[in-house]
Amino acid sequence: MSVDTATVAKIAALARIKLSEGEVAAMVPELNGILAWVEQLGEVDVTGVEPMTAVIENKQRLRDDVVNADPLTGGDNRDAVLANAPAAEHGFFGVPKVIE
Amino acid sequence: MGPIGTVMSTYRIQGATGEWEVVIGLEVHAQVSSQAKLFSGAATAFGAEPNSQVSLVDAAMPGMLPVPNRECIRQAVRTGMAINAQINKWSRFDRKNYFYADLPQGYQISQLYHPIVGEGAIEVILDEKGPEGSTKTIGIERIHVEQDAGKLMHDQHPTMSYVDLNRSGVALMEIVSRPDMRSPAEAGAYVAKLRQILRYVGSCDGNMDQGSMRADVNVSVRRPGEPFGTRTETKNVNSVRFVMAVVEQEAKRQVGVIEDGGAVVQETRLYDPDKNETRSMRSKEDAHDYRYFPDPDLLPLELDDAFLEECRASLPELPDAKRHRYETALGLSPYDAAQLTLEVETYLQFEEMLDAVVKASGKGEHDLAKRVANWLLSERAGLLKSIPEGAAHPKNTVEANTALIIAASEGTISGGKAKEIFAAYLTSDIDLAAEIDANKQTSDTGAIEAAIAKILADNADKVAEFKGGKEALFGFFVGQTMKAMQGKANPQVVNELLRKALAN
Amino acid sequence: MTDLTELGVAAIRDGVAKGDFTAVEVAEAFNANVAAAQEALNAFIVATPEKALEAARATDAKRAKGEPLGKMGGVPIGMKDLFATKGVQTTAASHILEGFTPEYESTVSQKLWDAGAGMLGKLNLDQFAMGSSNETSYFGNVISPWRRKDGGNAALAPGGSSGGSSAAVSARLAPAATGTDTGGSIRQPAAFTGISGIKPTYGRCSRWGIVAFASSLDQAGPMARDVRDCAIMLEAMAGFDPKDSTSLDMPVPAWEAGLSGDLTGKKVGIPREYRMDGMDADVAASWDAGIAWLKDAGAEIVDVSLPHTKYALPAYYIIAPAEASSNLARYDGVRYGLRDLPDGAGLQDMYAATRAAGFGAEVKRRILIGTYVLSAGFYDAYYTQAQKVRTLIAQDFKNAFTLCDVILAPTAPTAAFGLGEKSDDPLSMYLNDVFAVPASLAGLPAMSVPAGLNREGLPLGLQIVGKPFDEQGVLNAGLAIEQRAAFSAKPEKWW
Numbered sequence A: 001m002s003v004d005t006a007t008v009a010k011i012a013a014l015a016r017i018k019l020s021e022g023e024v025a026a027m028v029p030e031l032n033g034i035l036a037w038v039e040q041l042g043e044v045d046v047t048g049v050e051p052m053t054a055v056i057e058n059k060q061r062l063r064d065d066v067v068n069a070d071p072l073t074g075g076d077n078r079d080a081v082l083a084n085a086p087a088a089e090h091g092f093f094g095v096p097k098v099i100e
Numbered sequence B: 001m002g003p004i005g006t007v008m009s010t011y012r013i014q015g016a017t018g019e020w021e022v023v024i025g026l027e028v029h030a031q032v033s034s035q036a037k038l039f040s041g042a043a044t045a046f047g048a049e050p051n052s053q054v055s056l057v058d059a060a061m062p063g064m065l066p067v068p069n070r071e072c073i074r075q076a077v078r079t080g081m082a083i084n085a086q087i088n089k090w091s092r093f094d095r096k097n098y099f100y101a102d103l104p105q106g107y108q109i110s111q112l113y114h115p116i117v118g119e120g121a122i123e124v125i126l127d128e129k130g131p132e133g134s135t136k137t138i139g140i141e142r143i144h145v146e147q148d149a150g151k152l153m154h155d156q157h158p159t160m161s162y163v164d165l166n167r168s169g170v171a172l173m174e175i176v177s178r179p180d181m182r183s184p185a186e187a188g189a190y191v192a193k194l195r196q197i198l199r200y201v202g203s204c205d206g207n208m209d210q211g212s213m214r215a216d217v218n219v220s221v222r223r224p225g226e227p228f229g230t231r232t233e234t235k236n237v238n239s240v241r242f243v244m245a246v247v248e249q250e251a252k253r254q255v256g257v258i259e260d261g262g263a264v265v266q267e268t269r270l271y272d273p274d275k276n277e278t279r280s281m282r283s284k285e286d287a288h289d290y291r292y293f294p295d296p297d298l299l300p301l302e303l304d305d306a307f308l309e310e311c312r313a314s315l316p317e318l319p320d321a322k323r324h325r326y327e328t329a330l331g332l333s334p335y336d337a338a339q340l341t342l343e344v345e346t347y348l349q350f351e352e353m354l355d356a357v358v359k360a361s362g363k364g365e366h367d368l369a370k371r372v373a374n375w376l377l378s379e380r381a382g383l384l385k386s387i388p389e390g391a392a393h394p395k396n397t398v399e400a401n402t403a404l405i406i407a408a409s410e411g412t413i414s415g416g417k418a419k420e421i422f423a424a425y426l427t428s429d430i431d432l433a434a435e436i437d438a439n440k441q442t443s444d445t446g447a448i449e450a451a452i453a454k455i456l457a458d459n460a461d462k463v464a465e466f467k468g469g470k471e472a473l474f475g476f477f478v479g480q481t482m483k484a485m486q487g488k489a490n491p492q493v494v495n496e497l498l499r500k501a502l503a504n
Numbered sequence C: 001m002t003d004l005t006e007l008g009v010a011a012i013r014d015g016v017a018k019g020d021f022t023a024v025e026v027a028e029a030f031n032a033n034v035a036a037a038q039e040a041l042n043a044f045i046v047a048t049p050e051k052a053l054e055a056a057r058a059t060d061a062k063r064a065k066g067e068p069l070g071k072m073g074g075v076p077i078g079m080k081d082l083f084a085t086k087g088v089q090t091t092a093a094s095h096i097l098e099g100f101t102p103e104y105e106s107t108v109s110q111k112l113w114d115a116g117a118g119m120l121g122k123l124n125l126d127q128f129a130m131g132s133s134n135e136t137s138y139f140g141n142v143i144s145p146w147r148r149k150d151g152g153n154a155a156l157a158p159g160g161s162s163g164g165s166s167a168a169v170s171a172r173l174a175p176a177a178t179g180t181d182t183g184g185s186i187r188q189p190a191a192f193t194g195i196s197g198i199k200p201t202y203g204r205c206s207r208w209g210i211v212a213f214a215s216s217l218d219q220a221g222p223m224a225r226d227v228r229d230c231a232i233m234l235e236a237m238a239g240f241d242p243k244d245s246t247s248l249d250m251p252v253p254a255w256e257a258g259l260s261g262d263l264t265g266k267k268v269g270i271p272r273e274y275r276m277d278g279m280d281a282d283v284a285a286s287w288d289a290g291i292a293w294l295k296d297a298g299a300e301i302v303d304v305s306l307p308h309t310k311y312a313l314p315a316y317y318i319i320a321p322a323e324a325s326s327n328l329a330r331y332d333g334v335r336y337g338l339r340d341l342p343d344g345a346g347l348q349d350m351y352a353a354t355r356a357a358g359f360g361a362e363v364k365r366r367i368l369i370g371t372y373v374l375s376a377g378f379y380d381a382y383y384t385q386a387q388k389v390r391t392l393i394a395q396d397f398k399n400a401f402t403l404c405d406v407i408l409a410p411t412a413p414t415a416a417f418g419l420g421e422k423s424d425d426p427l428s429m430y431l432n433d434v435f436a437v438p439a440s441l442a443g444l445p446a447m448s449v450p451a452g453l454n455r456e457g458l459p460l461g462l463q464i465v466g467k468p469f470d471e472q473g474v475l476n477a478g479l480a481i482e483q484r485a486a487f488s489a490k491p492e493k494w495w
Ligand SMILES: [Mg+2]
Pocket: B027, B216
């Protein structure tokens, strides 16, 4: 499989990265080089092989249903949450107006 | 509000070119009842200050990681058990990737490939007058657990939308039905039944007006018996009534489009209750490619037998089972059984009161159930609507209710008298026991016979008319006798003695 | 008085504890080196001399009161700028996070401060840890303190992505530094600069508060001058964290106390697939030397096979970019970091403009690859296939470890290369991690220790890979090599 300029433009749009026409054109051979190389994986016989789920044997732990048990993962933290916001007003984050 | 509707299994849309059938599938998002969010320790309470219930995790700060909340998993499993579904002991979270201002991570943690709950089904009642007669089984494809998004507000600023992440990361169950419904009534009944089950289980409060339960309504139309047509999905419909309206409007619209020679476009739509119409959601139209893949921050979720056992053991008696038990073991009518089991609060009250009455009277449940049901559903129901505070009135206690129900069931006072006394008790300062005592019915045949004799003598003309065949006058004599006895005569005894006296 | 910056972690810890010198003296000495080298090496994005002094004063005060000083008491370290540090800018070497000041501290850095360490500054790295030469940082390249002995002054790569860490430790700007390793980012830079570094078993160190690159691969670890220093610092960094679902709920062994260079009864596997055609002669020779040293330490050498080795890099370059494309979606200009809002732009335009301005070329390249391999119709062919191959790679190691206790291989296929030599050709850059990536894919503990210099006078590293949770076995084999290699070379100071 290989990509053309239209595909690269589409991927870039999906990834929300604005690329100029020139950047798209430059990216095409780069991506194709990498894709052609990774496609050697297709040679591997994976019949009956399960995809990796957990690299080291480990069980998913579950958290107790307790509010603010750990301040690092709890709420009541508005100032910290908004502290780095490019635009914050009246306790909200601000973004360009969205028309739904 | 109950699952309204007449039986509509043969619901058809009359188009210009003939009849059309509507096919409906629903994806219901139900907020899991939990204190903390699905992957963080922030609170889930409704109505808090903007961004006050947001953790660093929910705001997707760099390096933040999710750890699942046991209670959210437990509630999803219990819900699955309540719909007799397959519970998957091995499930996994996937990321659904897209960009939006209400989605801080740039992906929603959800479950696509391995949901926690698989196939199940629920039975819906299509006619509440005959709840046993008209039921339909609706298949449920799956229930998966996922994060809710934040909220955008568009009206506070001329050029900006405001983002509140309080809901971001709250646990949702997405309950996906099979496309098994064929009418607005069936869709409405399905949502109502689902809400009833969730409330019984306690896994969701079912408050659609607060958004804790909302439906994505998938609608298509076809000629009866033909393959499925192209469907549209109307998002976030937040009442049973609106779900029914969406089905009706959207089916009509699609028939119109097809009959005009057009084709239905697969798209996301929005319901406008003011105009009662659906419209295309242009902002969500750009082709989505969600790039689902297993969330590498999380391990597969493996549930052990002890966990599942606890989930099962903690389930309450569910609506269908309860309704059937009320009919068979308690001898209630299907209608009364359905009414009493509709809401959790109602059945809890009924069972508490029945229990208290059984204990106080020493009689069996079966002998008292009908009396208690009548008291709750008819005699007391209207009364509570007309007094201040209603059901929440501090004097509306189990003890007071029990005393009145027992007095009425033992014939000490009549049902009507009980209602009167209760009204007086709630609104004035009287002693309940003394009042019941003072209004005791008499079965003293001598006193009643004397009263009857006087009434018959005073109304010789009416006696003659009665004897001449005007049977309806019997009620008049009963009324007069009761009045003469100041309402305290046992009506059954009055009836008997009157019959005897008039037969002479 | 000795030059305190010549001392490593153990020597500083012990010297401060004994009162040979104060922690403040140590911090001042390293602060001075950091300042003096900044212009030439660019190892730090932000220096925090006050933080280092503050911690040192606390240690000295504790000592005065006779309180315990902690595992890292009095030791100033460099912190890779991938770890969130409360109140100190954390950038992942990107423009998109420039100015971002976390309100929280990563678990690993907090553990280090709790153990008595102090922070000299935030170390430069490849942007979002994506790179093998530290040439992708928004804040400029890190220059290796090493130079070829050809008399030329070609600037060399310190390796990557923990290039600021490797440069700082080898240039004596810090006795030790944190690193993170996704596909070799601790081991390869350690090898390039003649220092030691260990990536522990996946899950040993919490990932909470570390800017994510590829979640299923990322692991933090120490980079220091010798094996003992690595053991000490890893003890301070590791440990169960309930905030990280993939954290291992296991006690942290006393690795330092367990150190032993005697490998009697141990078996060392030599993976035949790593001996590739056209292998660098000096690298091959150092590998042979390593085999001889381990034999000398009492180990038995066995031949093992890791048949899927050649597929590790391609699998990695699907899995890591796929995870990264999703992990980096949060950098959108809404809640923190850069926002680029062109006139009249809507929300989605703002995202696209912000991310175009905020990410460097390599980051964009990997996001695009990751987005592509996950997109509709390609997911199974790329991502699922890669995860199946990953299972086979892990199985290869499992099979090999039925025959041996640790595996010995070169860390990298060459010594350090010149800046700019590979930066135009992503594939040749990626190939630099060919020996490092398989252990990452399998989540195994792996370490690089210096083995000697090549004919150009540049360090070469040897890599030891262990069984899951057997950091001790890895450290001990590393120590056995260290004792025999007697590596004492250091970059000649030119800055
Ligand atoms: Mg949906």
